[in-house]
Amino acid sequence: MLKIRTYNQISDKGISRFSTTRYQVDATQNQADAVLLRSHKLSADELEDSIKAVARAGAGVNNVPVAQCTERGIVVFNTPGANANAVKELVLTGMLLASRGILPGMQFISTLAGMQDNGELSKLMETEKKRFAGNELAGRTLGIIGLGAIGSMVAGMAIDLGMTVLGYDPALSVDAAWRLPNQVHKIENLSALVANSDYVTLHLPVLDSTRGLVNADLVASMKPGLCLLNFARDEIVDTAAVVAGLNSGQLRTYVSDFPRYELIGRDDVILMPHIGASTAEAEENCAVMAAEQLKDFLENGNIRNSVNFPLLSLERVSGAESGTRLAVTNKNVPGMLGKILSLLADQNINVVDMINKSRGEIAYNLIDLASPPSEAAVSAIAATDDVIKVTVL
Numbered sequence: 001m002l003k004i005r006t007y008n009q010i011s012d013k014g015i016s017r018f019s020t021t022r023y024q025v026d027a028t029q030n031q032a033d034a035v036l037l038r039s040h041k042l043s044a045d046e047l048e049d050s051i052k053a054v055a056r057a058g059a060g061v062n063n064v065p066v067a068q069c070t071e072r073g074i075v076v077f078n079t080p081g082a083n084a085n086a087v088k089e090l091v092l093t094g095m096l097l098a099s100r101g102i103l104p105g106m107q108f109i110s111t112l113a114g115m116q117d118n119g120e121l122s123k124l125m126e127t128e129k130k131r132f133a134g135n136e137l138a139g140r141t142l143g144i145i146g147l148g149a150i151g152s153m154v155a156g157m158a159i160d161l162g163m164t165v166l167g168y169d170p171a172l173s174v175d176a177a178w179r180l181p182n183q184v185h186k187i188e189n190l191s192a193l194v195a196n197s198d199y200v201t202l203h204l205p206v207l208d209s210t211r212g213l214v215n216a217d218l219v220a221s222m223k224p225g226l227c228l229l230n231f232a233r234d235e236i237v238d239t240a241a242v243v244a245g246l247n248s249g250q251l252r253t254y255v256s257d258f259p260r261y262e263l264i265g266r267d268d269v270i271l272m273p274h275i276g277a278s279t280a281e282a283e284e285n286c287a288v289m290a291a292e293q294l295k296d297f298l299e300n301g302n303i304r305n306s307v308n309f310p311l312l313s314l315e316r317v318s319g320a321e322s323g324t325r326l327a328v329t330n331k332n333v334p335g336m337l338g339k340i341l342s343l344l345a346d347q348n349i350n351v352v353d354m355i356n357k358s359r360g361e362i363a364y365n366l367i368d369l370a371s372p373p374s375e376a377a378v379s380a381i382a383a384t385d386d387v388i389k390v391t392v393l
C-alpha cells in the first residue's frame with residue numbers, strides 16, 4: 001500500500017483518483033510516501049524519511065520548505081494553471097469593485113431597511129446615485145507584473161475589455177511567452193510600467209527576489225491615483241508603503257486577497273480572505289492535477305510540474321522481463337551515472353532503458369532493469385557517495 005498524508009480540504013475529485021486497493025489517503029497517515037496539501041505551512045520536521053514527494057494542489061509553494069526538500073531528495077510538485085481562471089475572474093471583480101460605487105452603493109441601500117414606500121425609495125435612488133458614480137475599464141491601462149498562467153489569462157481578459165495591457169516579467173518562460181496575447185506591450189522596466197498604468201495587478205511568486213517588490217520607491221513611481229491589485233502573496237507588497245501611498249493619494253485603491261490589520265476598515269482598501277482559488281472548479285482542477293502527477297511519480301517515477309526536480313518521463317518498456325524500475329536521485333556531480341551502472345553490472349543486472357536529467361544541484365535517473373535488483377544491489381547504490389535517494393518501482 002502506498003500512503004499519502006493530506007493537509008487542508010482536498011477535493012474528493014482528486015482523492016478519488018487514488019484506487020483504494022493501492023493507496024491509503026487521509027490526514028492520519030504516518031510513515032507516508034507523499035504529502036498532498038494546499039496552503040498548510042509545512043515544516044521540514046513534518047517530513048519523515050519515508051516521504052518521497054510533496055504535491056501542492058495549487059500554484060504557490062511558499063508554504064513548502066522547498067530547499068530542504070531538494071536536499072533530502074523530495075520532489076515538490078505544484079499545479080500551474082489549474083486555478084488560473086478562478087483568479088482571473090476575481091481580478092476582474094476587484095477591478096470593477098475598485099472602479100464603480102458597488103460596495104458603498106450596496107452599503108447605502110442596506111441602511112434603508114425598514115422603508116415602506118417604493119415611490120420614496122425610487123426618488124431617493126435618483127437623488128443619491130451620483131455619490132456612487134465610477135469609471136469604466138475600457139480605454140484604461142492595466143499593468144501586469146508576472147505573465148505566467150494567471151498573468152496571461154488576465155491579459156487576454158483585459159484586452160477583451162478594451163484595455164491597453166503592459167506586461168513585465170524578466171523570467172518569462174518560452175511556453176508562457178507563446179501563451180501571451182500579442183497585444184501585450186512588454187515593458188523591461190518596472191517603474192515605467194507603474195508610471196503608465198491606471199491599474200496594476202501582481203501575478204508572480206513570492207521569492208527572495210520578489211519579497212517587498214512593491215516598496216516605497218515603486219509606490220512613488222506610480223501614476224497618481226493608481227489602483228493596485230494583489231492576488232499573488234502579501235509578502236510581495238510592503239504594507240507600510242501601501243498605507244503611505246493611500247494616505248498621500250498616490251494610490252487610489254488597494255485590492256488584496258491577503259488582509260493585514262493595518263488595512264482593515266479603510267474605504268480605499270478592498271480585502272478578500274484568500275479566495276482567489278476558492279471555486280469548485282479550481283479546487284477540483286488542482287486536486288485532480290496534483291493527484292495525477294503524484295500517482296505517475298509514485299508508480300512510474302515520472303516527474304511533471306515540479307518546482308525543484310527536472311521534468312522527466314520514461315515509458316515503461318513492454319516485455320521488460322521484470323518491469324523493475326529504479327529511481328535514483330543524486331547530487332549533480334560528474335561520474336555518478338557510471339558508478340550506478342557499474343554497481344548494477346557487478347550484480348549482472350542488464351539495463352533495458354534509462355533516462356537522466358539534472359536541475360541545479362540535483363540529478364535524477366530512471367533505470368529500467370531486465371531483472372529485479374537484489375537488496376544488496378539497491379543498498380550498494382544507496383550507500384554510494386552523493387546518492388540521495390533510491391526507490392524501487
Ligand SMILES: NC(=O)c1ccc[n+]([C@@H]2O[C@H](COP(=O)([O-])OP(=O)(O)OC[C@H]3O[C@@H](n4cnc5c(N)ncnc54)[C@H](O)[C@@H]3O)[C@@H](O)[C@H]2O)c1
Nearest residue numbers: 059060146147148149150169171172204205231232276277
Ligand atoms: N490568490 C490566490 O488564491 C492565488 C491563486 C493562485 C496563485 N496565486 C499566486 O499567484 C502566483 C502566480 O501564479 P501563476 O499560476 O500565474 O504562476 P506561474 O508560475 O504560471 O507564473 C508566475 C510568473 O511570474 C514570473 N516572475 C517571476 N519573478 C518575477 C519578477 N521578479 N517580476 C515579474 N515576474 C516574475 C515568472 O516568470 C512567471 O511567468 C503564485 O505563485 C501564487 O503565489 C494566488
Ligand SMILES: O=C(O)[C@H](O)COP(=O)(O)O
Nearest residue numbers: 038039057058059060277
Ligand atoms: O497559490 C495558490 O494556488 C493559491 O494561493 C490558492 O491557495 P489555496 O489552495 O489555499 O486556496
